[in-house]
Amino acid sequence: MPNAPELHPTLRPEIAPPPGVQDYVRPFSVGPVRVERPWVLAPMSGVTDSAFRRTVQSASTGGVGLLVTEFISVEGLTRKNMKSHMRMAFDPATEQPLSVQIFGADIQRMVDAAQMVEACGAQVVDINCGCPAPKVVRRGGGAELMRQCDRLGSMVEKIAAAVQVPVTVKIRSGWSEDSINAVAVAQRCEEAGAQMIAVHGRTRTQLYTGRADWLLVDEVARSVKVPVVGSGDICTPEEALWQLRNTAVAGIMIGRAAIMNPWIFGQIEDLVAGRPVREVSNAERVRVLRFYRDLEAQHVPEHAIPGRLKQFLARMTKGFAHGGLLREKAMRAHDTEEMFGWIDSFFAAADADCLEEWALQVRSGPEEHGTTAARSDSAAAGASIAAAY
Numbered sequence: 028m029p030n031a032p033e034l035h036p037t038l039r040p041e042i043a044p045p046p047g048v049q050d051y052v053r054p055f056s057v058g059p060v061r062v063e064r065p066w067v068l069a070p071m072s073g074v075t076d077s078a079f080r081r082t083v084q085s086a087s088t089g090g091v092g093l094l095v096t097e098f099i100s101v102e103g104l105t106r107k108n109m110k111s112h113m114r115m116a117f118d119p120a121t122e123q124p125l126s127v128q129i130f131g132a133d134i135q136r137m138v139d140a141a142q143m144v145e146a147c148g149a150q151v152v153d154i155n156c157g158c159p160a161p162k163v164v165r166r167g168g169g170a171e172l173m174r175q176c177d178r179l180g181s182m183v184e185k186i187a188a189a190v191q192v193p194v195t196v197k198i199r200s201g202w203s204e205d206s207i208n209a210v211a212v213a214q215r216c217e218e219a220g221a222q223m224i225a226v227h228g229r230t231r232t233q234l235y236t237g238r239a240d241w242l243l244v245d246e247v248a249r250s251v252k253v254p255v256v257g258s259g260d261i262c263t264p265e266e267a268l269w270q271l272r273n274t275a276v277a278g279i280m281i282g283r284a285a286i287m288n289p290w291i292f293g294q295i296e297d298l299v300a301g302r303p304v305r306e307v308s309n310a311e312r313v314r315v316l317r318f319y320r321d322l323e324a325q326h327v328p329e330h331a332i333p334g335r336l337k338q339f340l341a342r343m344t345k346g347f348a349h350g351g352l353l354r355e356k357a358m359r360a361h362d363t364e365e366m367f368g369w370i371d372s373f374f375a376a377a378d379a380d381c382l383e384e385w386a387l388q389v390r391s392g393p394e395e396h397g398t399t400a401a402r403s404d405s406a407a408a409g410a411s412i413a414a415a416y
C-alpha cells in the first residue's frame with residue numbers, strides 16, 4: 028500500500044496460530060465479571076470517552092475484553108458536575124464489560140462516587156493511583172496514593188464494602204526510582220478487597236519517559252492471586268502476545284497504540300487465530316474517523332469535537348509522509364467538515380501515490396479552506412476515491 032506507515036518488521040501474515048497460544052490467551056475473571064479476551068483498552072483522559080471506546084470496538088470487532096473510561100473526578104461526581112457525569116455515559120448494549128475509573132483523595136467521596144458508578148450500570152469500578160498530574164497529586168489523589176499505602180488500603184476496603192461490583196486499582200511502579208513499591212501496594216490492595224490490579228510499569232516521576240518496566244509488572248503479577256493487567260509501551264500485536272506469554276499477567280492493556288491503530292485488538296486476534304493480520308486501507312482510516320466524529324456528535328457539542336478529532340488524527344497519521352502538514356492544516360480548521368476536507372484529500376492523494384504533489388499544492392494554496400485548497404489537480408486522481416469514503 029503506497030504511503031502507509033511501515034508495519035512492524037515481524038508483523039507478517041501468519042498461516043497458523045502460534046504454538047500453545049490457547050494456553051496463555053485465556054479469559055480471566057474480575058470477581059464475578061468474566062473478561063473473555065485478555066486485551067484491555069487503557070483509560071486515557073481526554074480520549075477514551077464512549078465514542079472512542081465504541082470506535083475501537085467497531086474497528087477491532089470482538090477483540091477488546093474490557094473497556095475502561097477516562098478517569099472521573101469524585102469531587103465532580105459527588106458535586107453533581109455535569110461534565111463528570113457525562114464522562115460516565117456509555118452504551119449498555121455494546122460497551123460490555125465496562126470499568127469506570129474514578130480519582131480523588133477523600134475516602135467518603137470515593138465511596139459515594141463508587142456507588143454512583145454501580146448505579147449507572149458499570150460492571151467494575153476502578154481506582155486511579157497512577158495519575159501524575161500535579162493538580163491531582165497535590166490534593167492527595169492519583170499517584171500520590173502510591174505513597175500512602177495504608178490510606179489506599181482503607182480506601183479500597185471501604186469502597187469494596189459499599190458496592191457489589193468488583194473494585195480494581197490501577198497503579199504505577201512507584202513514586203520514583205528510589206521508592207518502587209508496586210508489589211507492596213498491590214498486595215495491600217488485594218488484602219483490602221481489590222479484584223484486579225493494573226500496573227503501568229513507570230514511576231510517577233518518569234511520567235511517560237523511558238521504557239515501562241515489564242520485569243516489575245511480572246513481579247507484581249506473581250505476588251498476588253488476583254489477575255494483574257500489564258500496561259506500558261505495547262505498540263504491536265506481537266508485543267501484546269509476547270508479554271502475555273512471557274510474564275504472569277492475565278491481561279494486556281493498550282493505550283496510545285490504540286489511538287494510532289484502533290484495529291490493534293482485532294489484529295492481535297488475527298495473530299492468535301493464525302489468520303493474516305488485517306491490513307488497514309486509507310478508506311478504512313477515513314471511515315473510522317467519520318464513525319468516531321458521528322458518535323461524538325451524539326453527545327458532545329459541535330465546538331468540542333474538533334479538539335478530540337485532532338488528537339485522534341494526530342496519532343493515526345504518525346509515520347505518514349506529510350502527515351505533519353495534514354495535522355497542521357486540520358489543527359487550524361474551524362469545524363469538522365473543514366477538517367474532513369483536508370483528511371479526504373490527504374488520504375485520496377495517499378492512495379493515488381501523489382502525496383508530494385498534494386503537499387506542494389497545499390503549501391502554495393490559500394490558507395484557510397481544506398475542501399477547496401487541498402483538492403489539488405494533482406490529487407484529482409484520488410478525489411474519486413475520497414468521494415466513496
Ligand SMILES: Cc1cc2nc3c(=O)[nH]c(=O)nc-3n(C[C@H](O)[C@H](O)[C@H](O)COP(=O)(O)O)c2cc1C
Nearest residue numbers: 069070071072097098197227258259260281282283
Ligand atoms: C493521553 C493519556 C491519558 C491518560 N489518562 C489516564 C487516565 O485517565 N487514567 C489512568 O489510569 N491512566 C491514564 N493514562 C495512562 C494509560 O492508561 C497507560 O497506562 C499508559 O499510557 C501506558 O500505556 P501505553 O504505552 O499503552 O499508552 C493516560 C495516558 C495517556 C497517553
